[in-house]
Amino acid sequence: MSSDTEEESSEPSTVPSIFGEEVFTRQYTILKALGQGGSAKVMLALHRLTGATVAVKALMKQEKRSEPPASEVDIMRMLRHPNIVSLLQVIETEWNIYLIMEVAEGEQLFNRIQKAGCLNEDEARSILVQLFSAIGYCHDKGVAHRDLKPDNVIVDEHGKVKIIDFGLGVRFRPGQKLEKPCGTFQFIPPEVFLGFPYDGPKADVWTLGVLLYYMVTGIVPFAGATLSELREQVLYGRYDIPYQLSKDLRSMISLLLTVNSRQRPTVRDLMSHPWLQKGEKTFTIQCNGDTSCPDLEIMAAMQNIGFDTQDIRQSLKHRKFNETMAVYYLLRGQACQDCDSNVHTKVMNPGATPFPSVEDPDMFSLPLRRRASEPSLRILVSPTENPDQSQSKEMDDPDLPEKTPNLGRGHKRSMTAPCIYLPRDIVIDVEDTSFSSSSRSEKASSGLEQSRTSISSSLQPRGWAGWKKRILACILRLCCCMSPHKRCPRKVYPPK
Numbered sequence: 001m002s003s004d005t006e007e008e009s010s011e012p013s014t015v016p017s018i019f020g021e022e023v024f025t026r027q028y029t030i031l032k033a034l035g036q037g038g039s040a041k042v043m044l045a046l047h048r049l050t051g052a053t054v055a056v057k058a059l060m061k062q063e064k065r066s067e068p069p070a071s072e073v074d075i076m077r078m079l080r081h082p083n084i085v086s087l088l089q090v091i092e093t094e095w096n097i098y099l100i101m102e103v104a105e106g107e108q109l110f111n112r113i114q115k116a117g118c119l120n121e122d123e124a125r126s127i128l129v130q131l132f133s134a135i136g137y138c139h140d141k142g143v144a145h146r147d148l149k150p151d152n153v154i155v156d157e158h159g160k161v162k163i164i165d166f167g168l169g170v171r172f173r174p175g176q177k178l179e180k181p182c183g184t185f186q187f188i189p190p191e192v193f194l195g196f197p198y199d200g201p202k203a204d205v206w207t208l209g210v211l212l213y214y215m216v217t218g219i220v221p222f223a224g225a226t227l228s229e230l231r232e233q234v235l236y237g238r239y240d241i242p243y244q245l246s247k248d249l250r251s252m253i254s255l256l257l258t259v260n261s262r263q264r265p266t267v268r269d270l271m272s273h274p275w276l277q278k279g280e281k282t283f284t285i286q287c288n289g290d291t292s293c294p295d296l297e298i299m300a301a302m303q304n305i306g307f308d309t310q311d312i313r314q315s316l317k318h319r320k321f322n323e324t325m326a327v328y329y330l331l332r333g334q335a336c337q338d339c340d341s342n343v344h345t346k347v348m349n350p351g352a353t354p355f356p357s358v359e360d361p362d363m364f365s366l367p368l369r370r371r372a373s374e375p376s377l378r379i380l381v382s383p384t385e386n387p388d389q390s391q392s393k394e395m396d397d398p399d400l401p402e403k404t405p406n407l408g409r410g411h412k413r414s415m416t417a418p419c420i421y422l423p424r425d426i427v428i429d430v431e432d433t434s435f436s437s438s439s440r441s442e443k444a445s446s447g448l449e450q451s452r453t454s455i456s457s458s459l460q461p462r463g464w465a466g467w468k469k470r471i472l473a474c475i476l477r478l479c480c481c482m483s484p485h486k487r488c489p490r491k492v493y494p495p496k
Contacts, residue, residue: 052330057099075169083134085164089326106156118218130161136267144200148207149184172200186220191261202261209256248275
């Protein structure tokens, strides 16, 4: 959207003209882009007065949107929860609306799962409890998110969750049915695929079920090469549940992914579920504490730089989302950071959307299960080690913890992802890939290699009988790799 005049100006070419309005630039300085969707741009900006960084989302009034800009603004104004990104200020001009929000530090849940392969039940439970708390709070306020996915969940280094992007959010009245289909294809509930009027909170519950499944398995329960194939899988409600998951977790997934929306439980219905009660975090639907009694030290600091005490109190009490309110919360955030003295994680980038929404341009590029080229051999040998070190560590300590989570033999994998499983009592000589006598003589020249060869050969039978047993053992291991797909998961069918 940059014009020729912009390129010739002293401003960086990466700064869109939408952020050049004087009412905005006198308070904030654009630092860099964070992301851009179909209807908004998100930038990292510096608050000139306090020096704090903020995330700025610019909504263009003249653009044709599925939901009016005022809808997202109204939603963000009424929400204040520790697990929802906070709105600090609203700047409205003739052409644009600027939402000034706190910076959600950490990484997207999608990236966190991709790095780990999948999350253990304790970590997934901690994240789900926080999501339940935030979404239950939204439903009590009459707000449905409608686009919950790993891209819109930020997790920091301490495990704290922040939900971002209410661009598809909508306000509803009790009992009201929504008609506009929206969301991300892999997370859309059956009633939306059918085009029926649907209940907003029940649709959010379904997406929470898909999200939970994705957290504990690393794959989505419903995936298809085409949209029609994906739709059929969702409508039939068939998916595989790995048996290595606990019974209570399988029960939680089944309840969340109830095909019949009328039988699907609400967030409050699940508060007492046994799986949630096992965690350390308590499940409460709460909001942030009010600011009816603002911090006197912060008020004194604001008064010293020209703010009126009465204006501060009124702005906080009536939640005006003006410059005064933004300065107060930014100063309070800086004070909390100084007290905690925590090292900040990198600012998340909401521009990457591996799960595209319906309104995204690339909505038909559905991310499928992991490809054969994606799995890494670091499960067996860490990339920071050479093969000799890896072997010696495994021989010295069979119970040595692995550097990446081991999903186990019973883990449900996609059919395109190869199974890599090695019994701990077998040592593999990674260099012994040739039957030539020259390679054997080269290895014999090194004392370390001779020692390793002798240890490896001592574990295996010699002669033709030994090779025969090795081949049979390899065939058995291949069978073990394939068996979880056939016997471990069970099919889940919707109740009649």
